[in-house]
Amino acid sequence: MERLSTAFExxxxxxxxxxxxxxxxSIADLCRFRMTCCVARDVGDEDTVLRMVAIPPPHEMNWLWIRDPVGRRFFERCIEIGHPELLFREALRELYIRRNHAIGWKMLQNAASNGVDAAKYALSMELLIRMDDSEAKKExxxxxxxxxxxxxxxxCYSSCFAVLTISWPDEVHMPKKGKEHTVCYSTRCMTRGHMGLLYDYRRRAAEGAPSTMSEAPTIFGPxxxxxxxxxxIAGRTAAQSVRDLCSLRMSCTAARNAGEEDIVYRFALIPIWDQRWWSMxxxxxxxxxxxxxxRQSENLEVLFRxxxxxxxxxxxxxxxxxxxxVITAQGHSATQYTVSMMLMLRDxxxxxxxGLQTFRVLEAAGALTICKLVFCGVIQGMWTHMRRLPMLNAENLVCSSHACPSHGNMGAIYRRQRYGRGWDLNDGDGGAAHILCVHCRADYELILxxxxxD
Known part of the structure; x- marks a missing residue:
C-alpha cells in the first residue's frame, strides 16, 4: 500500500x-509540533531549536511551567545551551536579586554578545556606572x-523593568548612583549635573498627571x-541666538531671573557682526x-574675539x-590654533x-580647516590699516633640516595652490597634505x- 505522506523522507x-x-x-506551538511524529520530537529537542524558542514576556509567563518538573527542566535546558533571552533575565536576577555579581556579569556579557539589545543596554549601564575605569566607561x-x-x-528599558519588577521590591538591590558616577566631565557642558533634577521633575509630573485637563493642578505649569x-532652558535658548534669549526673558519673571545666570551668558551665541557693532x-x-x-562669565567665543x-x-x-x-586651557580649538601659530612664528x-605639538594635535583631529574659518571670520572684519600683521621669513621657519626634500618649497606650493588651483581654506585635498615632513606641513600652515x- 502506498503511503499518503512522504514527510518522513x-x-x-x-x-x-x-x-x-x-x-x-511560541513554546506551545513547539510542543504541539513535537507531538506530531518521532522525527519532529527528535528535531524539536535539538540545541539549535531550543536556543531560538520564543520566550514570552515575564508578566505573561505561565508560572505553572516553572512549578512543573517538565517545564522546569525545559527552561533549565534552554539556559544551559545559552538561550539569549533567558540568559539575560537570569543575569539580571543574579546581579540585582541574588547578588552573585561574577556569575551575573558573565551571563550578561554572554547575552549581549548573542545580540540581545536589552542585555547590551544593561551592560552599558553597568560599564558607565564604574568610577575608576575610563576604558569601561568608553565601552x-x-x-x-x-x-x-x-x-x-x-x-531595552522596558525589558529590564519587566524582569526586575516581577520580583518583590525588597528583593531587588540596584546599584547606587552618586555624583562620582557622572559620565559627563565637561565643565563647559550646560546640562551637566541637571539630569537628576530633570528626572525627579518628570517623575513627579508623571505620578501626579491628571486624567483630564479640568483636574490639572497649577503646580505643573511652566x-x-x-x-x-x-x-x-535659558542656556539652550542662548546657545541658539541672543534674540531668542531676549524673547524668552520677556515671557515671565522666572525666565528673566534664569536668564541672568552666569551659565546662560557663558553659552550665549553672539554673531560676530553684532559684537563689533555693539562694541563700536x-x-x-x-x-x-x-x-x-x-566676558565676566567666561564666554569662550567672546573672550577669543x-x-x-x-x-x-x-x-x-x-x-x-x-x-x-587661558582660553586654550578650556579646550577652544580656534584659540589653540591661533596660539600654535603664534608660538611657531617665534624664534x-x-x-x-x-606650537608644533598643538598643531599636530589639531591636524590629527582634522580641526585645522574649521579653526581657520573661525579665525578668518574674526580677523576679516577688522580695519586693514590697523592690523598688526604677523611676519614670516626664512629665519623663523619650523623645518630647519637641509636633508628634508621638501624644505623651503612650501612657498611655491602655496602660490600654486592659491593662484593655480584657486584659493581654498580647506586644503586637505591639495597643498601640503601629501608632504611627509610634519615640520614642512607646519611651515605651510604658517604661510596660510x-x-x-590679506
Missing part, C-alpha cells in the same frame, strides 16, 4: 528549519550610543518649574553691558596672549616645539595663517 535539515520556524512562534558609552542611534532605548530647569556704536550701551557680562583684537588690532599684545592661553626652539590677513 524529508532531509533532517528541512525538519530542523521547520522546527526553528515553529519554535520562534559603555559606545554601546549606549549604538542603542540610542537605533532608537532602542525605550524597548512658571512653576524649578529655577535650575529654567536656567537649563555709542547707541548700544545695553549690548556693551551684555558683552561685558559674557577680544583676545584676537588685542593681539592683532589694538590693546596689549601681552594681555591678548595671556588671554589666549626660540622651545616655543616652536610647543599669515595670508589670512
Amino acid at each position: 524529508l532531509p533532517r535539515d528541512v525538519w530542523l528549519a521547520i522546527a526553528i520556524k515553529v519554535a520562534t512562534n 559603555g558609552l559606545k554601546l549606549f550610543r549604538t542603542l540610542e542611534a537605533g532608537d532602542l532605548l525605550p524597548a 512658571t512653576n518649574l524649578p529655577h535650575d530647569v529654567w536656567t537649563l 556704536s555709542p547707541m548700544h550701551q545695553a549690548g556693551r553691558n551684555f558683552l561685558a557680562r559674557c 577680544s583676545a584676537v583684537s588685542d593681539l592683532f588690532l589694538g590693546g596689549s599684545r601681552l594681555a591678548g596672549m595671556e588671554m589666549m592661553h 626660540d626652539f622651545e616655543s616652536k616645539n610647543k 595663517f599669515v595670508h589670512l590677513f
